[in-house]
Amino acid sequence: MTTRLAVEGATVTYRQPGRGVLTAVDGVDLEVGAGEVVGLVGESGCGKSTLARAVCGLEPLAGGRILLDGEPIGRLGLRSRPERLRRIQMVFQNPYASLNPRRRVGAQIEDGRRVSAGEAPSVVELLESVGLEASAASRYPHEFSGGQRQRVAIARAMAAGPELLIGDEPIASLDASLQARVAALMRRVALERGASLLFISHDLAVVRVIADRIAVMQAGRIVEQGPAEQVWADPQHPYTRRLLAAIPIADGLGRLPVV
Amino acid sequence: MTALPAVRRRSLRLPVAWRRPAAIGGAVVLLAWIVIALLDPVIGLQGPLQRDVEVALQAPSAAHPFGTDELGRDVLARTLWGVQASLPLAVVLVAGSLVIGSLLGAVAGYLGGVVDEVIMRIADLVFAFPTIILAMVVAAALGPSLANAVVALLIVSWPNYARVMRALVLGARGQEYVVAGRLLGAGPFTSLRRDVLPNVSAPMLVLAMLDFGNQILLLAGLSFLGLGAVPPTPEWGSMVADGVEQFSSWWLATFPGLAIFSVVVAFNLIGDSLRDALDPRIAGAVQGSSL
Amino acid sequence: MSGLEIRGLALELGGRRILDGVDVDVPAGQVTGLAGESGSGKTMTGLAVLGLQPAGARRSGTIAYDDGKVRVPNLLDLRPGAMNRLRGRRIAMVFQDPTASLQPMLSIGTQLTDHMRRHLGLSRAAARTRAAELLERVRVPSPEAALRRYPHQFSGGQLQRVAIAIAIACDPEVLIADEPTTALDVTVQAGVLRLLRELTDDLGLAVLLVTHDLGVMSAVADTVAVMRDGRVVEHGSRYQVIREPRTAYARELVESLPRTPPPGTGEGSA
Incomplete structure (x- = not known):
């Protein structure tokens, strides 16, 4: 499998007034192969979202480098994003903030189609691929539920024909009954269009179902990574074990999760 | 792409704003003044400049409902003609400072860095002086005329808009849909025009509405100080100024003063209602209100 | 019965019927789970019990309160002052x-x-x-x-x-917890869930736990009520509702969850 995204010793720091420097991402190594789905799991503040933003060029690196198809990803400054990097697209956490409230859904997906390198599927095809009707294109974001908006956001990202799709906690704001469904949808549309998927979530139970490989992040570092089933069934790092033990399983047995 | 069924674009929800009694009242007053401005030449009232020293300084009567001034000019005619100076100039002032201030504020907020520093420090410089004093200085330097008064007021008014716009853009810039647009290749100006400005325009519009009254008062103030309208042009501010000199003839200052008052109140009522109508918490739906 | 007894609770807001006859028992010493998707009315049920429904909402039905010492046949009939004394003192709440x-x-x-x-x-x-x-x-x-x-x-x-x-x-008898762990990390959530269970058992609290997370429900709730469109569509023991749901909707909710063998046990690594 060829490597699509390579993160090599990436470090991102924030200067906090009066409290010195905070290292949000601390020398992370991570690879995502072509057509691979990698789940990045960790709790709030572990640096997983910062890493996602860095991959998109939204955060400057204090050390290390991030490569897409072997070429380094520069920081997205004030100029428009170079064409090469538009092949990385992101689906954000908050479905209520990730769509422009004053533009029709169709126009927003159209933005994505315009930057597509190859043959872009039509807006209708894109909407259908995420399980929405063609008529959705002429409506405004507020007419949709949270789950539907997230589908629109996925369609918009896929319209650009990305090689790498990043989901930054894309299911965290959704109802539990929708989470697994939307996550599976993301995996399906990404793979159908030949994109790799970096799926970031705090929910190991969902990530396990859709990811080929899982990386577990704690305090800015990746403490464990491996095939999804192996990490789930036979976790090596104590933090991974704690994380797994704390997941409440809906088995109706009344087992309290371990602290 | 298939043809999309036409859907009426959700406008700024003006109909809701108009349904409020305060807004209707304000709109009626304003409309009345606009009609008066248009009809002034038609009504055929005694011309505002026509002097008749015989009847100088007469109290309100049937012939002169608002009385006459020291040159025997009809105060009613002058008050009604005065709207032709005040209202269009207020529109120019508000539109001008809205455009200049919004542009500079948006650029400062979106680009940040040196651009932001330069624009906002200039704005601070203007803020450092009391508005009317600075306007006086500028107007005095340019020479008294209505056009110069407008320029002076534009110079002192834009920073207010720039500051609010900058804050709004700073807030909107980090929104996920703006970032998503940038990831899809939008440059800063496309992003600003397409994703940021439409979503911050509502509060700016309200600000402008509430500023109308302010601008009319400032303009009247400059005229009052002899830095705006040059006699004999009828302008409310300068009429009030003349009236104050003739203290025993109360009607000279009262009627143009009431005219200023009515327009200022009208704009404020409309502005208030517009703010309520555009407030997402009240108008709902914009941000997808839940239960 | 000690605790809360909610019968036919309805709530209308702006001409829309948000709660449409909710029947739930919240007995002392037990955690009663209220499950459902967003918009099902589960949060509104909790707020309506506390008298904290949005302004302009109209409530009907009965909520009987009984703790052995104090009995109120219907909380909805209480005047605001009396409700205020009850709220925080005998009926407490925890938010998301x-x-x-x-x-x-x-x-x-x-x-x-x-x-x-x-x-x-x-x-x-x-x-x-x-x-x-x-x-x-x-x-x-x-x-x-x-x-x-x-x-x-x-x-x-x-x-x-x-x-x-x-x-x-203030030693309340009833605790209404609306998504108390949804904003928390999973390892932190585990601790709070344990605390909630412990307090229920030790203090004999009647807990109404509102959550969309069936995993949380399965961990601490004794009985589960599933809500949809302002109505309780299924109400039963935790095991029954999650393992043998009777209604199609409850089954759908359970089946929408990722199928997971218990983690860290070597199971499911086929």
Whole structure:
């Protein structure tokens, strides 16, 4: 499998007034192969979202480098994003903030189609691929539920024909009954269009179902990574074990999760 | 792409704003003044400049409902003609400072860095002086005329808009849909025009509405100080100024003063209602209100 | 029965019927789960019980309250003053976001002692002592020092423990918890769930737990009510609702969850 995204010793720091420097991402190594789905799991503040933003060029690196198809990803400054990097697209956490409230859904997906390198599927095809009707294109974001908006956001990202799709906690704001469904949808549309998927979530139970490989992040570092089933069934790092033990399983047995 | 069924674009929800009694009242007053401005030449009232020293300084009567001034000019005619100076100039002032201030504020907020520093420090410089004093200085330097008064007021008014716009853009810039647009290749100006400005325009519009009254008062103030309208042009501010000199003839200052008052109140009522109508918490739906 | 008995609770807001006859029992010493998707009315049920429904909403039905000493045949008939005395004293609440439900400008000590002094008539010193005991009860480390700190100085999990301490300060009989762990990390959530269960068992609280997370439900709830469109569509024991749901909707909810073998056991690594 060829490597699509390579993160090599990436470090991102924030200067906090009066409290010195905070290292949000601390020398992370991570690879995502072509057509691979990698789940990045960790709790709030572990640096997983910062890493996602860095991959998109939204955060400057204090050390290390991030490569897409072997070429380094520069920081997205004030100029428009170079064409090469538009092949990385992101689906954000908050479905209520990730769509422009004053533009029709169709126009927003159209933005994505315009930057597509190859043959872009039509807006209708894109909407259908995420399980929405063609008529959705002429409506405004507020007419949709949270789950539907997230589908629109996925369609918009896929319209650009990305090689790498990043989901930054894309299911965290959704109802539990929708989470697994939307996550599976993301995996399906990404793979159908030949994109790799970096799926970031705090929910190991969902990530396990859709990811080929899982990386577990704690305090800015990746403490464990491996095939999804192996990490789930036979976790090596104590933090991974704690994380797994704390997941409440809906088995109706009344087992309290371990602290 | 298939043809999309036409859907009426959700406008700024003006109909809701108009349904409020305060807004209707304000709109009626304003409309009345606009009609008066248009009809002034038609009504055929005694011309505002026509002097008749015989009847100088007469109290309100049937012939002169608002009385006459020291040159025997009809105060009613002058008050009604005065709207032709005040209202269009207020529109120019508000539109001008809205455009200049919004542009500079948006650029400062979106680009940040040196651009932001330069624009906002200039704005601070203007803020450092009391508005009317600075306007006086500028107007005095340019020479008294209505056009110069407008320029002076534009110079002192834009920073207010720039500051609010900058804050709004700073807030909107980090929104996920703006970032998503940038990831899809939008440059800063496309992003600003397409994703940021439409979503911050509502509060700016309200600000402008509430500023109308302010601008009319400032303009009247400059005229009052002899830095705006040059006699004999009828302008409310300068009429009030003349009236104050003739203290025993109360009607000279009262009627143009009431005219200023009515327009200022009208704009404020409309502005208030517009703010309520555009407030997402009240108008709902914009941000997808839940239960 | 000791606890709450909700019968035919309906709530209308702006011509829309948001609750359409909710029947739920919330007995003492048990956690009653209220499950459902967003918009199903589960949060509104909790708010309606507390009398905190949005302005302009009309409630009907009965909510009977009984703790052995005090009996109220229908909370909906109480006047606002009487409801105020009941709320916080006998019926307490915990919300989803502790950073939003605690006043940022007041120290934890002030927020903990304030309503104890009002509801229980304790002196300042006595309230302070009890506040420290409460923080210890919910396992906030170094309670004495914690009383002097402000909400922003705590982590989300600690803050939710503080919010629970405030809720149980006046020895309430009923606790309404609306998504109390949804904003928390999973390892922190585990601790708060244990605390909730422990308080229910030790203090004999009647807990109404509102959550969309069936995993949480399965861990702490004794009975589960599934809501949809303002109505309870299924109400039964935890095991029955999750393992053998009778209605198609409840089955759908359970089946939408990722199928997971217990983690860390070597199962499912085929």
